[in-house]
Amino acid sequence: MSGAKVKRIYIAGHQGMVGSALVRQMQANPAVALVSRNREQLNLCNQSDVNDFFSREKPDCVIFAAARVGGIHANRTYPAEFIYDNLMMASNAIDAAYRSGVGRFLFLGSTCIYPRLAPQPMREDCLLSGPLEETNEAYAIAKIAGLKMCEYYRRQYGVLYHSAMPTNLYGPGDNYHPEHSHVLPALIRRFHEAKTAKHPEVVIWGSGKPRREFLHVDDLAKALLHLVDLEDPPNLVNVGTGSDLTILELAELVAQTVGYSGKISVDPSQPDGTPVKRTDTRLIQSTGWQPAIGLAEGIERTYQDFLNETKLNLLREV
Numbered sequence: 508m509s510g511a512k513v514k515r516i517y518i519a520g521h522q523g524m525v526g527s528a529l530v531r532q533m534q535a536n537p538a539v540a541l542v543s544r545n546r547e548q549l550n551l552c553n554q555s556d557v558n559d560f561f562s563r564e565k566p567d568c569v570i571f572a573a574a575r576v577g578g579i580h581a582n583r584t585y586p587a588e589f590i591y592d593n594l595m596m597a598s599n600a601i602d603a604a605y606r607s608g609v610g611r612f613l614f615l616g617s618t619c620i621y622p623r624l625a626p627q628p629m630r631e632d633c634l635l636s637g638p639l640e641e642t643n644e645a646y647a648i649a650k651i652a653g654l655k656m657c658e659y660y661r662r663q664y665g666v667l668y669h670s671a672m673p674t675n676l677y678g679p680g681d682n683y684h685p686e687h688s689h690v691l692p693a694l695i696r697r698f699h700e701a702k703t704a705k706h707p708e709v710v711i712w713g714s715g716k717p718r719r720e721f722l723h724v725d726d727l728a729k730a731l732l733h734l735v736d737l738e739d740p741p742n743l744v745n746v747g748t749g750s751d752l753t754i755l756e757l758a759e760l761v762a763q764t765v766g767y768s769g770k771i772s773v774d775p776s777q778p779d780g781t782p783v784k785r786t787d788t789r790l791i792q793s794t795g796w797q798p799a800i801g802l803a804e805g806i807e808r809t810y811q812d813f814l815n816e817t818k819l820n821l822l823r824e825v
Contacts, residue, residue: 520573528728586645597653674747678724715755747786
């Protein structure tokens with residue numbers, strides 16, 4: 508953050524993977540005073556509590572990384588919770604921030620907001636140009652509502668509310684739940700357990716053909732701090748690497764990193780999700796940001812974090 512005045516920054520979701528990365532980036536910065544609340548201290552789905560919090564704390568800036576998230580299984584099983592929780596958290600926070608005088612609000616979404624068959628790589632202007640991926644439609648609709656709310660508050664009220672759409676994330680603090688986690692942490696856990704138990708085969712969901720892009724969460728944190736320092740940021744901007752690989756190629760890379768040498772098989776009876784998801788990153792690159800952590804290096808660092816968290820019994824499984 509620039510400037511001599513100490514800025515009070517509220518990180519919503521500071522204990523999650525993205526929020527934790529932001530805290531790591533900012534906690535040593537004397538120009539920043541961090542504001543945070545855990546779920547027990549502040550229920551973002553409760554409008555009255557959120558209004559009270561903002562009127563009392565009056566942060567200068569909000570980075571909204573709070574969300575109910577999960578992989579295909581969780582999204583298909585709990586669509587009602589995914590749309591309700593994410594809609595309520597976003598609408599409560601954005602409106603309360605405006606009414607308490609917060610001038611800067613950065614909302615985090617996901618590239619799943621784009622149509623299932625969006626042109627590749629996905630540009631920001633393909634939003635709402637076609638049907639969404641059915642397996643995460645509830646989450647995507649809630650995130651679209653949040654980013655549009657920021658856009659409309661900026662247009663009508665003149666506040667600097669804007670949004671960032673990260674690609675698939677991974678890194679320290681990820682969720683390793685055996686059913687509810689995203690693909691990369693799920694693969695790390697599965698291959699680690701298969702190696703430990705000496706299983707001869709690991710079966711991955713789907714055909715293995717869908718292509719995905721992955722961004723280390725520390726790169727995202729730096730991108731978000733870059734965006735909140737821009738005087739005139741885009742209403743909506745992708746944050747990613749611009750490169751992708753197949754799920755089977757990802758599984759092979761994880762297996763190599765973990766040291767698993769057994770067979771890798773696919774299960775085409777399970778859903779694949781969106782066939783291809785790769786972001787067009789030219790807009791954020793034009794503002795001066797570039798990712799710094801390559802995928803192989805990032806997976807190695809993440810696996811070491813997984814081992815350390817497992818050893819200390821701190822593994823996140825929610």
